[in-house]
Amino acid sequence: MSEINYVIEATDLTKQFGDFKAVNAISFNVKKGEIFGFLGANGAGKTTAMKMLIGISNPTSGAANVAGFDVFTQAESIKKNIGYMSQKFALYDDLTVKENITFFGGIYGLSRATLKQKINALIEELGLHDIADNLVGALPLGWKQKLAFSVALLHNPKIVFLDEPTGGVDPITRRQFWEMIYKAAHEGTTIFVTTHYMDEAEYCDRVSIMVNGKIEALDTPKKLKEQFKVTSMNNVFLKLARG
Amino acid sequence: MKLFIGFIKKEFYHILRDRRSLFILFGMPIVQILLFGFAITNEINNVNIAILDHSKDVTTQNIINKISASKYFSVNQFIEKEQDIESVFKKGKTKAVISFQNDFNQNLVKNGHATIQIITDATDPNTANTISNYVNAIIQSHVKELNKGINIEYQIIPETHMVYNPELKSVFMFVPGIMTVILMLVSAMMTSISITREKELGTMEVILVSPLKPIQVIAGKVIPYIALSVINATVIIILSIFIFEMPVQGSLILLGFESILFIITALALGILISTVSATQQTAMMISLMGLMLPVIILSGFIFPISSMPVPLQIISNIIPAKWFIIIIKAIMLKGVGFSFIWKETLILLVMTLFFIGLSIKKYKIRLD
Amino acid sequence: MSISVNHISKSYKSIQALQDISFNVNEGELFGLIGPDGAGKTTLFRILTTLLIADTGQASVAGYDVIKDYKAIRNCVGYMPGKFSLYQDLTVEENLEFFATIFKTTIEANYHLIKDIYVQIEPFKNRRAGKLSGGMKQKLALCCALIHKPKVLFLDEPTTGVDPVSRKEFWDMLKRLQQKGITILVSTPYMDEAALCDRVAFIQNGELLEIGTPKNIVKEYSKKLYNVKSDNMYQLIDSLNTFKYTYSAYPFGEFVHYTDTRDEFDIKELHSYLKDKGLHNITIEITNPTIEDTFMALAK
Secondary structure (H helix, E strand, C coil): CCCCCEEEEEEEEEEEECCEEEEEEEEEEEECCCEEEEEECCCCCHHHHHHHHCCCCCCCEEEEEECCEECCCCHHHHHHHEEEEECCCCCCCCCEHHHHHHHHHHHCCCCHHHHHHHHHHHHHHHCCHHHCCCEHHHCCHHHHHHHHHHHHCCCCCCEEEEECCCCCCCHHHHHHHHHHHHHHHHCCCEEEEECCCHHHHHHCCEEEEEECCEEEEEECHHHHHHHHCCCCHHHHHHHHHHC | CHHHHHHHHHHHHHHHHCHHHHHHHHHHHHHHHHHHHHHHCCCCCCEEEEEEECCCCHHHHHHHHHHHHCCCEEEEEEECCCCHHHHHHHHCCCCEEEEECCCHHHHHHHHCEEEEEEEEECCCHHHHHHHHHHHHHHHHHHHHHHHCCCCCCCEEEEEEEEECCCCCCCHHHHHHHHHHHHHHHHHHHHHHHHHHHHHHHCHHHHHHCCCCCHHHHHHHHHHHHHHHHHHHHHHHHHHHHHCCCCCCCCCHHHHHHHHHHHHHHHHHHHHHHHHHCCCHHHHHHHHHHHHHHHHHHCCCCCCCHHHCCHHHHHHHCCCHHHHHHHHHHHHHHHCCCHHHHHHHHHHHHHHHHHHHHHHHHHCCCCCC | CCEEEEEEEEEECCEEEEEEEEEEECCCCEEEEECCCCCCHHHHHHHHCCCCCCCEEEEEECCEECCCCHHHHHHHEEEECCCCCCCCCCEHHHHHHHHHHHCCCCCCCCHHHHHHHHHHHHHHCCCEHHHCCHHHHHHHHHHHHHCCCCCEEEECCCCCCCCHHHHHHHHHHHHHHHHCCCEEEEEECCHHHHHHCCEEEEEECCEEEEEECHHHHHHCCCCCEEEEECCCHHHHHHHHHHCCCEEEEEEECCEEEEEECCCCCCHHHHHHHHHHCCCCCCEEEEECCCHHHHHHHHHC
16 A cells, blocks of 8 residues: 555556557656646647547557556546646637636536636636736737636646647736646646646756657656756756657 | 749649648549539339330340340330330339330331330439330340341430329439539639638738739639639539440540630629628638529539420529530530530520629729 | 738637737847737748638738738748647658649658658658657647748747647757748747847737847836745745735745735845745746746736
8 A cells, every 4th residue: 555645647658659659658646736747748648648548549558547547448537636737628619708617617507506606706706807808819818827727727627738838828917827827736637738838847846858759857846956967957858858 | 924834823822732622622523523523414224124026026126135135134024005105114024114015017118117115114314214225225226237238227215204203314414514513613712712801811901012014813713713623524524424334425625615604604794793791701702602592403413404394494594504514515415516505605605794794893903 | 021910800709819019020030929829829830821801901011911912921831830740641751742732842842851851750751740749740730831942931829738848949940940040920829939049029818018139128127027936836836925025926946936015025025025925945046037927927
């Protein structure tokens, strides 16, 4: 019995397309309430690995347990216990703020009363009073992403997967976004995040770096910098990915 | 010129590498024509016919013998008066009545021509049409025999009457219509989609910021589709001739040129559509709603124009497909030459030039 | 002057995309347009590449007016739009060949210009562009924009969504192109890339915030900036945000960058405030502002 409460446990997780091993036997654990940075170059296998963890792609071999459920046999239970937000798709542009929240809340089976209460709380928290009935498409990107993150948290998931959530967002909003991440983590939600901003890698409790389908480094940002004898995560990344 | 060839080469790569568009281009026309064709044609065999012989002479007897000897027909009834025809049809077993006029042989010998009436039950229009064609064929072969070694030629004039469904539809009527629909669909929809796809991908931006002139872009998009549509038209005609034994009476070359003209009309419309739509989806919807429906409904393909309300009749004049159907029906079924269809051709040509002019004018040299 | 922009404004319906923008780019300069998504960068690029017409103001590129002489501009600029505009169903080589042909040139004629970049993707020249990774697509798109030897190169967010390694390689390539005499206007949402440009313009909500060399821009940061660190990031930010003298507090890597509303302030005071809030291992030290600090200060 391990003393630490792991919410993600991956062991030799592998995904193979033909001869090509997109994800090559990766093993790692993520603790409850941790902010886990999942980094890697384009094409290193991040997205493929993430798809396996959120239960929409079956691993070729290996094992993984997410939120207490097995990715092979209990994918449906996993989906109920996680939140997901990606840069490409987060909310429906042609629905209003309220409609989006109601829709996504409904998907996870929140009751009407809870939903109403959540909507009000959320609008309050994000300061969206004046625009609650506006179409999401008309919001600035940063607001959209903040709203999407809150929506991903609506059903109190154990883990939230964020796929490049802050791409293209202005620096101030980006920081507000991270403050929201800290808050969620502080309240016990585990955050699994990918990003291309290396300064954001520093915000994570632990960071893994994937190169060609394998995890080549996994530790706290501080220890990684010490290990590679550099001053920033950017340089850690460059050193590793350049080989 | 090299620039132009480069552009066309690229278009061909797009088309040949996309299985879906290849299927729309070639699979669909074939499937459609076969579906339409086979749904409508059926070989006739031992069809019951009745004879009303007012003359009862040698020639009529010979013809009756020939008809009943063929495997297609069996003469099951002889009737005596015109009034009986209706009751014969009402029983439903008899599909056609052949009626010889009085003094048939005498007329033929003395005046050189005589008349046969072929009355068919056109509730099943295809059968009716086939029957009258077959009877005609038998009569004509008889006439040929009669005329052997004779200076003055005898003529038997068959008069075909169809009861119950005077507006006859059949595979021969369908082929020109289907050809029109397919050429319109393939040409207009495919070009409008291929242009809007570049808008969606963002490659249109790069093309705009290049020395290419609008006319070059348009021509580069259009020429591959002209080539493919010509192949399509050829396939349709070959299918109709060899599978449905459709007679193409007129000049194939004329038919070819008229088809190319119509293809260009459709392509110009396709480009016009792409100038007003930003996405492939819109382009497809406009092509389907804006082009396909009028082509099917207002061109005379399915509903005869003469039986439409007057306002629709007037509107039908601006549908290019209407004129093309008139032209190809005239060439394929009537076998007429250019002198009979120059007016329709001119109308189509003017329309085409108008659409090309408009699409070049509307083609934006900038984004909006 | 290679690019000159004078009082350009542009709006779409109710949205003001650009508001009275003016700046110049010198010949052979590597000029960066830095700002988040929706700042108006793409609109400005489209105006300069003659794809859009501004509501008011004038602009010229390589000495040609963007409206009157649009044909001349289209002959002499290279443009790489935001999404790498490649034909996904064409191979690497076919894409390059196509773009060479429409600019009336050949790959051979200007191969020297793209050689450095092209050799990296040449092993995949028979692969369809749709199957390339983000970094390789970016390189191919750059080759395609360069193949006709443009005088001015417009690169709209060429590094967005691309990993740090590919980004670094890309900027190295731009530096080499600059040495070949090509003027480059590049836009990016990544603040750290600003330092790699000769000069930059900050843009947000359609307005220019600042223009200058990266060094000078940083110098204009007027407030004293402090690195604050503790064992609990969340509580640290939370505490700083509720501190009554906080002017700004933004997380920056492992630190929080803090500025105070007062000109004179005692580090000890903040230290004891944080300690009262239950934080441990607190360090507060003065630090140098980065370009990102400057941008945030200007955008605030």
